[in-house]
Amino acid sequence: MEQPLRSVLATRGLITFNVGDARYAAPVEEVAGLLDADRISPLPGRNGPMAGVVAFRGGVVPVLDLAAALDVQESNGAAAYVIVLERGTDRFSLLVRGMPRLVLSRDAQHRDQVAPDPDSEGDGPAVIAVYEIAGREVLGLDYWSLMDSIAPPAAFRLSGIGGR
């Protein structure tokens, strides 16, 4: 039985973006803003999926290269953007290729709600929701857990970066 969209989708809209061939989404309530990738300041001794930091609203926000974190090969031709995610005072950002898009809730369908599996920790990012937008499947990831797995909050506290 198909449920009404607004009752199912617990968000006003989604910011969708591509990583590789897959399309991902983040709820607009957790997106603080969108920036151009040329504002990223690379860090010395950069290693892994961390692309650097970016200044946002008076603070310094770490940037996570989502393609590198998901181990997906990206084409270098597309323009890169930074999606700043925010929960309370904690912020971090995702580096994606291609212009993100805003999809209102009326245009999206919450097809599945996936509960995190405690046993699958460490195997990859947890998919917490599956949406369908214009007939195409869009995945909602637990970006915070992914960020915590790559860069623990204690490291940022010691370094003074971000509010984490």
Added chain:
Amino acid sequence: MTDVGRDHHNSSNVHGAPSSPPSPTVAVFAVVLLAGLGAAGAAYGLGDLLGLGVGAGIALAGAVVAAVAAGKSAPPDVKAIALLDVLTAEDAPSTPPSRFRGEPWASLYLMAIGDAEAQRTATLAIQEVERLRRELEQKPVSAAAAAFEPGPSYANDELVGAGHDSELSTAVAEPAVTNDRAAALQALAEALDPIREELSTIERELEPVVASLCVDGSAALPVRDSTPAKMVDALVQTAADGIEDMAAGLMRANELAGVAERVTNRATLLALNAALEATRSGSEAFASIAEETRRLAEYAREATDTISRLSSEIEIKVGETISSIQTSSEDAKAAVASIGSGTGSASRGVAPETVTALQALLLRVRTLRERIAVREEASVVAPAPTAPESRADTPEIQEEEPAMIHATFVEAEERVAAADTAVQAPAEPAEGPPQPVEGPPQLVEADASAEPLASAESPAPAEPVAYVEPKIPDWLEGIEPRQHG
């Protein structure tokens, strides 16, 4: 010589000398003889025969001595008259007779004999000039050169002034010289008429030929690059420079398109942020701002897409043009190579050097015709100079214009023959000469035996006439023109 003798006779008459030569020796001889005979008669009357014989002998000897003495002591005017008689004789010797040697009149005799030689030389010169004039008059084409020769009366006037009192003789003969000058100018004008007509005909025939060759484009190219291969290279280089400039402009346009795309992306990002904020907060104000920003971003996106599309199309066309130019360059080089080897149909074209030469030739013909007209006007308007002054102009005319006319036509024959040979030699014999060159037969088909001055209007001579340098007699070289104030 006759004048000189007559002058001396006149001077003798003025002094009252007898017209027939006297015989003073005979008169003295007769007087002394009569005196001796008188003395002998007186002695005979006295009866002294011896005295008679001695007196007669003394009378005879004295008469002889007196006669000899009287002959040696003749007056100078009498000697001069006797010398003139010798001088006016037909067989006058080159040296004075022995009886006049040692006398002052001997030098006069020598001077008179020298003048007589000069007169004979001048007479021979007159005859030579007259003969040359008659020969040149028999050749109509070379009438211009003949007209520049001094006429017979003019030459006679020259000889009148060639004597020892030339000033007086020239002044007396000046009206006749003026008339002869006018006659010579008239002859000059008449002789120049066929030349002028011929020059006009050549000019009219050369103009369309040169114009057609220029229209064909062979002469429109810069003369500095005369070689066809260089012309092709210059053309390709010019096109390449233009393409490079266009490519640089296109690159700049692409940079500006990139900037516009970045601006569009920023506008889109701004619209997305506004929409995001409006979605998060549910504010109508943010929603309207987000909507306007989105429209602005869409408009910028469309413009940027248009610019990018046009830039791409131009880039593609530039690439195609470059390829086409390269192909054309290769074809042109191949065509030039075929022209050089004489195997292509284009080898029948006229070289730019030939066109340039024809243009220069046409210019020379015009200049020559203008110079003839100017000189003719100057001859008609200016007052007739005296004989020595006109004689000073004559060598210039003789040396410049006939020589220039001759050189011009010889050069015309050579260049047209060379062009005709260059055009017809590598071509297929059946196709004939190229169409643009449709000049008169004497221009296109000129050869060494053609008559350069022949035309339909002017009387055509039967045989080719070559230019003959006017022969100036030796006796004219030392004569200086008389200066007029």
